[in-house]
Amino acid sequence: MSIRPVKREAAAQPTMEGAGVHLHRAFGFSDPREVDPFLLFDDFRNDIPDLYREGFPWHPHRGIETITYVLAGQVEHADSLGNRGVLGAGDVQWMTAGSGIMHQEMPRGDRQGRMHGFQLWANLPSRLKMTTPNYQDVPGTEIPVRTEDDGTVIRVVTGDWRGIRGPVDGIAADPRYLDISVPPNTARRIKVEVERKAFAYIFAGAGTFKGASDPFGVLLEKEYQGEELNIRDLSGDRTLVVFDRGDEVEIRSGPEGVRFLLVSGKPIREPVAWHGPIVMNTRAELEQAMKDLRNRRFIRESAKGI
Template identity: 40%
Template sequence: MSTRPITRILPAQATQDGAGVRLLRALGYQPQVRMDPFLMLDAFSSDDPDDYIAGFPAHPHRGFETITYIVDGHMRHRDHLGNEGDLKAGGVQWMTAGHGIIHEEMPQQENGLLRGFQIWLNLPATEKMQPAHYRDIPADAITTAELPEGGFIKLIAGTIPWATCPLKGPGQGVVASVTQPLIADIRVMAGQSVDIPVPATHQALSYVFEGRLEAGDQVVPSGHTVWYGQDGDVIHIAAAPDEADGVRVLLLAGKPLNEPIAQYGPFVMNTPAEIEQALRDYRDGVLAQ
């Protein structure tokens, strides 16, 4: 087995979204900072309620999937279809916007740490107008493998052949067979490492959110993404040599769609004309029908 080379190391960009939630945008802050099929990766983490309490009031989406992973804290999802999700620490919501959905994500705490991620996963052109779907996945449904000294792999989506047993994540979107996403929360302790197999068809990156990652002859601090080339068949995850508490990363890998992307805010389609139609549908109240 050979290790995939590192091709880029990029800092996430501080921004605000929703009704003023402060976050770091690791993917999607510019069109060229996407990794097909992933459109966006946001990381939010604060114990100051002023940074998150206003949440993400009702807003529309069309043309892609959102995966929200709560590491710490408590957030509620509601949408126009009547779905409700009570996202607590370790839980995931997997939402296929498809033709259109209007939802809200609101913190259910007035103080304390709220930490997590939202990922935007693109849909192929043939599936962008499918009916919307929603799945709520509690923490105890997430497959977890223990690593030495307190490390772990929490598999949110995909399959990892680990030892003699494959890990199968529960978060499978309606068309996951197309992009075949692999999403995992991985913690590796000091002096330890793990090699994660990734198919040759997939692009991959890791986002460092605790500690520092050893990346070849470089050390990558928290708040940065590490992009990997497609030569090689494993992603090597190891803590920096002097990182006593280890390192924790969110690993994303997926099969590219290689399709044109037209985006306007919460709408992601393939052509400008389709974006104009989405705006008309939202204005006319038929986007989410």
């Protein structure tokens, strides 16, 4: 087994989307090869309703899939398939835009005004760019949870992990999307197949990811026996960690523990022509999509529902 070294760490950057939603973007609208098949990852978290209540009014998508995972508050949604609903804390929505879909997402805070969720965009291969749009809501109660002997808790949102299958299925990128909580001062290794690209996103507590050449990899085999990490070595809230190749990811949590998402997928390795929420393979396909949008032909007859 080989530990995946850290290729890059970066803080998610504040930005604004939709009708004025303040959020943090971990990656997106840059070189899509780094985390292929993933294109964008946003952390929409706020406890000030004025900074998110206008939401994401009707807008188009084509050529991608989106996975929305809500931790606090609610997201009311509707789309051109005729779907309408509300995502609550712990719920997941998977949407295949395919040939084209229009949808809106309107965040609503909990009783304290808190709103927190994530949205991940996954690319579609060329053979599925114009597939029929599809949609699935999954309640949080259906997401399997596994607690390890050391107290680590893992929610399997999508994909297979140690014989557990997440409820969201049929995503072309075949992602494995894990929500992992590691107790304080604990080391943990998590298997990630070498052919997959992988990233982690820390959103609570702090920890550090190390490669095979780093010193605490040796300590892991002997248990830590109370050794303390230097606080300066820790990565904390809203930190993106992109991994290089290897079989496993290794993390050690800080004194407050750490909670992070670990996402991996099989690269598509195809050219990307990208304009906002529309992602195709060639410039000509992208221009056709924009023409369809202008001419009100973006939604195919078979995909109309509203």
